[in-house]
Amino acid sequence: MLETGIQAPEFTLPDQNGEMHSLKEYRGKKVILYFYPRDNTPGCTKQACGYSERYPQFEEKGAVVLGISKDSIASHKRFEEKQGLTFTILSDTELEAIKAYDVWKEKKNYGKVSMGVVRTTYLIDEEGVIIRANDKVKAAEDPEKMLEIL
Numbered sequence: 666m667l668e669t670g671i672q673a674p675e676f677t678l679p680d681q682n683g684e685m686h687s688l689k690e691y692r693g694k695k696v697i698l699y700f701y702p703r704d705n706t707p708g709c710t711k712q713a714c715g716y717s718e719r720y721p722q723f724e725e726k727g728a729v730v731l732g733i734s735k736d737s738i739a740s741h742k743r744f745e746e747k748q749g750l751t752f753t754i755l756s757d758t759e760l761e762a763i764k765a766y767d768v769w770k771e772k773k774n775y776g777k778v779s780m781g782v783v784r785t786t787y788l789i790d791e792e793g794v795i796i797r798a799n800d801k802v803k804a805a806e807d808p809e810k811m812l813e814i815l
Contacts, residue, residue, distance in 0.1 A: 666785055666800045667767055673698070673789045674765035678733065678755040681741035686731070686755060688793065695728040696789040697811050699802075700768040702782045704736045704744035704754075708804035712784075713744070715808030717751045726815040727791075733757050734782060768800075786811060 667674075673696075677687040688696070699716070701709045716723075716730045723730055732754040736744070741754045755762070763769045768785045771778055786807055788797035797814060799807075 676762040681745045699786040712804035
């Protein structure tokens with residue numbers, strides 16, 4: 666996990682519609698950048714739906730929400746359509762942002778060790794500086810917690 670007070674690493678990634686997004690295009694707004702393991706899994710769905718339901722409140726506070734996983738554009742599109750998501754989810758199949766934000770870690774699941782995305786949420790200010798970094802995020806609570814922090 667990256668420290669607060671540093672410049673957030675730049676990235677350019679495609680969204681669920683194949684359109685490219687870079688972090689610098691969001692200067693002047695707060696950015697909630699959250700990394701999640703996989704589309705259409707129970708925890709990730711709760712987290713995404715929580716952000717989607719509260720998206721108007723984030724917008725009122727001058728913030729955008731960007732979700733990132735290593736799933737493909739096609740997977741993201743299915744996830745967006747199935748869940749009715751109202752925000753941008755970015756596909757990082759090459760692990761560009763995932764590694765830059767230090768969320769690609771060794772994970773243990775039922776005694777099996779593998780590499781994967783550790784659920785992490787960053788709050789980036791209008792100047793592109795990380796002002797909050799949360800790891801060990803509880804998927805269902807994350808959207809409400811981030812709204813309170815704003």
